[in-house]
Amino acid sequence: MQHQGSYKHPKFATPPKFSGRMADAQSFANACRLYIGGMPEQFANPRSTVYWILSYMQDDMAAEWRDNLIEELYQAEQVRGEPLFKTVKEFWNLFMADFGDPDLQSTKILRLRTMTQGTKTMDQHVQDFKNAARGSGYVGTPLVEEFKRSINKALREKLSNAETSPVTIQQWYTRTIASDRQWRKTKAEEQLYAGYGTGHSKKTGTGSTSLQPQGNRSQTWRTGTQQTQTQQNIPTNPAPARDPNAMDVDRNKRGPIICYKCRRPGHMAKDCRSRMDVRNMSYEEIINYCKGKMETQGFPNGDK
Numbered sequence: 001m002q003h004q005g006s007y008k009h010p011k012f013a014t015p016p017k018f019s020g021r022m023a024d025a026q027s028f029a030n031a032c033r034l035y036i037g038g039m040p041e042q043f044a045n046p047r048s049t050v051y052w053i054l055s056y057m058q059d060d061m062a063a064e065w066r067d068n069l070i071e072e073l074y075q076a077e078q079v080r081g082e083p084l085f086k087t088v089k090e091f092w093n094l095f096m097a098d099f100g101d102p103d104l105q106s107t108k109i110l111r112l113r114t115m116t117q118g119t120k121t122m123d124q125h126v127q128d129f130k131n132a133a134r135g136s137g138y139v140g141t142p143l144v145e146e147f148k149r150s151i152n153k154a155l156r157e158k159l160s161n162a163e164t165s166p167v168t169i170q171q172w173y174t175r176t177i178a179s180d181r182q183w184r185k186t187k188a189e190e191q192l193y194a195g196y197g198t199g200h201s202k203k204t205g206t207g208s209t210s211l212q213p214q215g216n217r218s219q220t221w222r223t224g225t226q227q228t229q230t231q232q233n234i235p236t237n238p239a240p241a242r243d244p245n246a247m248d249v250d251r252n253k254r255g256p257i258i259c260y261k262c263r264r265p266g267h268m269a270k271d272c273r274s275r276m277d278v279r280n281m282s283y284e285e286i287i288n289y290c291k292g293k294m295e296t297q298g299f300p301n302g303d304k
Contacts (some may be wrong), residue, residue: 012038018099020061022188025099029092032056036088047083052090065098117151122180125151126173144169151176155183 015031018024032053036043043049050073057066069084078085085091101107112132117125129147130149138146148156159165159175166172256265262274281289 009039015056017056017059018062019059020057020063020065020099022099022101025096025101026104028056029095043088046085046091047090049088050085052080053091062099105135105137108132108134109138112136112138115150117155121184122151122155123178126177140169144172147172155179 012035015028015035018028033135036049043052054066054070056061085094112129115125115129115132120128129150133143133146142186144167148160155176158179159172166175245287258265259267259269259272259274259276261269261272261277261279264272264274276289
């Protein structure tokens with residue numbers, strides 16, 4: 001049996017250092033209160049508790065504020081002979097007055113009304129939305145409308161047009177999380193199935209195994225279905241024998257041979273004796289050449 005005197009408290013995380021940023025004031029105060037509340041017997045003296053809190057104010061504006069307050073504490077104790085703070089609550093009141101948000105509710109409302117899901121999972125977005133909503137004053141239908149506005153359009157339209165669409169904020173939380181998880185699961189399965197039959201492999205603890213199912217390697221998996229096709233069962237239709245005279249018929253259907261070099265009919269580029277090579281000419285050079293030829297043939301404007 002363990003003696004009462006040998007009881008050990010669970011370990012608590014110490015608060016982070018406070019720099020003086022207004023956005024971090026409430027979080028710092030809560031972290032200190034959490035640590036103090038977990039071991040109340042070590043913080044029975046308000047004076048030592050305040051000094052302990054001040055020891056975590058070491059950066060930027062917080063350090064300057066701490067130094068000024070320590071001077072006031074010293075003057076009150078040594079000169080006037082009385083403590084500056086009779087309770088820790090008095091210290092927190094001063095702390096929040098100097099560092100806290102003077103209109104926290106308006107700040108929460110602004111965050112709530114500008115929040116969007118974006119690329120976040122719905123699990124993450126719901127938690128962010130709940131944190132912003134807490135203390136904003138939004139409840140009931142206004143809170144539901146802000147949440148509907150904040151989620152992605154496709155998901156909002158899907159649930160709004162459902163046969164039984166959610167009504168309460170808790171129903172919207174539950175349904176959006178379930179729909180988002182199902183969508184992401186489907187996308188992951190599509191990527192997995194797309195890898196079958198492509199020759200890619202993944203490494204396992206026992207070596208390298210193909211993503212294609214074991215056994216019949218010729219099976220092709222269709223995305224979104226459970227059906228497979230076996231290539232051995234697909235009849236192969238050989239190409240019909242070609243008529244030996246077909247080449248001559250096709251050749252007679254073709255037009256005259258055009259030289260790729262000078263673009264004149266009757267011969268190939270390998271037999272061309274012309275110095276002109278249109279393959280090495282720019283677009284403007286070809287246009288000017290054509291206009292010149294047309295002018296020599298009785299078209300003075302070159303384009304009529």
